[in-house]
Amino acid sequence: MFDGLKKKLSDAVKTFVKSEANPVPARSEEKPEVPEQQSAPGPERQSDIQQVQVHNNEENAKEIASNPSEAPNVGARQAEPDPPRAEKKGVPKQSGEALVKFSLSTKVKKAFSGSVKLSEKETDDFLDKIRISMLQSDVSLEVTEGIMADMKSRLADSAIDSKNMTAALLGIVRSALVDTLAKTKEGVDIYAYIDDKIKSNATPVRILFIGSNGTGKTTTISKIAYRLKSSGITCVMSASDTFRAAAIEQTEYHANRIGVPVIKSKYGADPASIAFDAIAYAKSRGIAVVLIDSAGRQETNKNLLNEMHKIVRIAQPDITIFVGESTAGSVIAEQVKDMSKSVKIDGIILTKLDCDARGGNAISISSVTGIPILFFGVGEAYDALVPYSPDFILNSIMPN
Template sequence: MKKESATPNHEEKKVRAVPEEKVSEKKQEKKEEKKPEPKPEKKPERTVQRPEIKEPERKAEVKLGLAGHIKGLVFGEIEIQKSDVSDLLDGLEMDLLESDVSYSVTEEIKQEMEKKLVGLKVKRGDVSKSVRNMIKSSLVRISGEKEGADIIDFVNKSEKPIPIMFLGVNGAGKTTTIAKVAKLLIDNGLKVVFSASDTFRAAAIEQMEVHGNRLGVRVIKRPYGSDPTAVAFDAVNHSKASGIDVVLIDTAGRQETNQSLMTELKKMVRVIQPKLKFYVGESIAGSAIIDQVNEFNKELGGIDGVILTKLDCDAKGGAVISIPHATGVPISYIGTGQGYSDLERFDSEKIIGAIVGEN
């Protein structure tokens, strides 16, 4: 990786910056000394001293590394200079952009890293490791600043029944995620119903019923074209009457710019007053999710968490850094496949470790 190679190159440069030829060049210069110039006095000092210190160090580092000793104790600390990290930060910038982190977030991270790194004192042999750890901890902090709602915790603490809405653009994975969440709740001993409130897309109600049949969850429905809020209202009333704990409300997926959908969703929020609203977005959409989350967040009075789906589908992962940073909405869960158990609690440490590369 660029990050690793940057430091060794730099060390090499320092070693080569004191070549023996230079010492002899200086001697020749001395012969030609006609004008009394003050400059030559300083240079010979630096050129003579540094190779003698550096050469044995590099050999010893290899030897001590192999023997498993602690290098830092032997070599002391160095202070990181701007020039030491400029290549590395350019590399980080490219890595982040290629991982689908948005441009503005990338620039912010780069500047923050420069501020933190320049002037930092690190063990001489540990520069690249220290820098990588620092980058990792900054990214972990950025992506996990606010903890996303934990459904089980929330449900256990709240008055029942609890309506939970799932929102997002079409095809992001809302209905599948609802089925996964139902499995999670059932496994935790809770009772669930589905509100088939996507009355817009062909086959959406049947899709809900397939999941309902497989999981043993009742589906509350009305014909296509019905008011989605009316379906959710029925589902909440049914839950009150039957001691159901959680109402999982499916919604139609359209673009966030679709005004009639927004109007419909606002009405549902007003009437049903869901206790949690999750935005379901597919990680492969990259930074496009930021605008979507911002729009839904603004229009619907606050999203409690993002569920980022399809992280198993060649997603580059940058969305986990960009979304919390650029929207202020935390990531609660990630979807990692099409099975009912492929839903994980978001763990920023784990996911950033995978992006940055451990070791």
């Protein structure tokens, strides 16, 4: 996850530093154009492919239910060092920093201070490279431009250590990302929320999960049920997707594996009344949390939207979560915006981040929709759900 963006950013900075280089000192001042991309093509796709982990659901669930530590820890994937680059024939072996070419005025300043300010053109060239990396990685245009503006003022204000150009520029990218992520709205910590409700005897907490088809709603509910059960908190699953074939059996399968009750009915039955029954069941048995599944729906499907309104009216969820797959790219922001016209969404869970090398949604979706991300789904295992944190994103994106 994020590996594509991480590599793009790293390459953009290194390419900038290198493209300012002049391997032929005598002609350096006259040569206006330098090849843009000097790194070898190919490895990005390779790393994208390597990180997609395919698990057999059934085997996985068995293993994890009996031994959670066996679950693949996709979130903890370490950054791999950049592959060594071949030296070009005839080019003297020097560090990238030693090859940096600056404008004359920059050079003069550098000679006195050991640090430099980029000229306006140098700044624009650099920002262009970062801008392209972000846009290609699904960071929204609006958020990308915000990051560019932040970086531009940082570059204007700060002198860069000329001996450590790559690290200094990456530091500026990092600071701009920190600023952007800090501006996003903080979401509810659902586990703390549940604890509070338990302490104040205000249970059951009702959590409704909505979203398009196949985004990972049922799997995510199972992950949360697994986490609750592991912490000794009782919950019941409401199999309120009575629409898709095998949806009820799927919910039941996970509930049985995890060891939590499930309330179900027949296909075609009213999803709202199943949620109602699940809430009544929880009340009568002192169960703390009701996790309400729902059928995948598009914001254009009127019948399913009406059905969702009915679930909301009857179940009165404390928290409504939109589950969207990160791999859907910019479409997901539109889905959230459209859906939130019909129902109040409290948070987003972005799933399948392990399958999405771009990962830009994780940076921009909260800013674009105004709705916070609560968790990232990073695999199919029950413990592959990571609470949202800017540090998780930054540490995954920024080269060490």
